[in-house]
Amino acid sequence: MVGKSNTIGFIVLLFISIYGCQRDNSADYVFAPTPYQFPERKNGYPIYEPNTDNPLTEEGIALGRYLFYDPILSGDSTQRCADCHKQENAFADPKRFSIGISGAQGRRNGMALFNLMWHPEFFWDGRASTLREQVVVPIEDPKEMNSSMSEVLKKLNRSTFYRRLFYNAFGKHIITQDLYAKAMEQFLFTLISFNSEYDKFFRGEPTSFSEAAFRGLTLFNKEPQLGGADCFHCHGNIHLGSFKMVNNGLDETHNSDLGYAETTGKDYDQGKFKVVSLRNIALTAPYMHDGRFATLEEVIDFYAQGVHANSPNIDPQMDQIPKGLNLTTQQKSDLIEFLKSFTDSEFVNNPNFSNPFD
């Protein structure tokens, strides 16, 4: 029975693919893109500023979304961007280090992806200055998708499915690196997250913001000399992360990963990493560039007791607390309640960002 239904399935598939090929040259090749409407921008939130040479369209975004979820971008066609960047984790990687297709293990934790339009630099060490440059790196990284752009472009140009989608989005019959990067950039730019309980509280809308979260907010924004936890100096803007390159005192020495110094070649940049956003932080464990902390409790304990104040190039803000923040157990849990209010459930459940092949 099983064999028989498989055979029927095969014949049906064969029919679909022949039929699909015949249709390929026909009216499906239409170039009439629909401009994308960003969600309404609320007061106090940053202005949408996508690149003017890559206007967002429904067709471009839909294409980028297919690419993000398609293993065609990897060397042996088994790994997708989405394998390391999972929607339910705000597009971060829940594994400490991910395994690339060659079996090699990376040394950094996969980063959360949202609000990327406003980032000045990408990666923990800022080595890509535009998203369009960034989206080529994972494809060619031997520890990630282990392919080359020329291989991927060959595969895409052989696919009638992608030739049609690229034509619909850009009006071009040949798929190039530039068009690949523009499509991926368009999809990534639509990953916008500004609707957590914290945001609703900030905007004066009805919210379930708790008393404990409110106490945590006060601690977050208070100087350490006044008994606060002093998070706001680096995580205090609307993004809850300055995106600057900073050493927050995780280590005394930086042999295995020099951080920003690997980008700039300057000794004084050793141990500096991107101050990432704390939005959706309860969903993006493990934490820090090397995923060394499994829980938010461990992160708070680090800021409270574990900072290496004698780490070279430590940020001046951090060496003000050489003996730690002296937080009580109650204060630690209030701070964590506040961090949890940064979760944007609408974002992680948004059907526009899920796997389009499902």
Ligand code: HEC
């Ligand atoms: C094997 C796991 C893996 C795969 C596959 C992967 N990434 Fe990543 N991604 C990472 C890691 C790890 C980092 C941080 C790397 C670093 O800083 O050196 C990262 C960082 C990023 C960043 C930077 C975010 C920021 O805030 O700076 C973007 C954007 C990104 N990835 C997009 C993609 C896209 C698009 C793809 C598919 C083409 C992809 N990734 C495939 C693991 C992965």
Ligand code: HEC
């Ligand atoms: C001097 C700037 C600075 C201050 C002050 C600061 N942070 Fe950070 N924070 C950073 C940097 C830099 C990173 C990334 C470090 C790394 O991965 O090497 C980071 C990372 C984090 C992360 C992990 C993010 C992730 O996605 O892995 C959390 C959580 C965090 N900080 C919470 C806090 C809290 C809570 C406070 C206040 C108690 C605070 N930070 C104070 C600079 C700072």
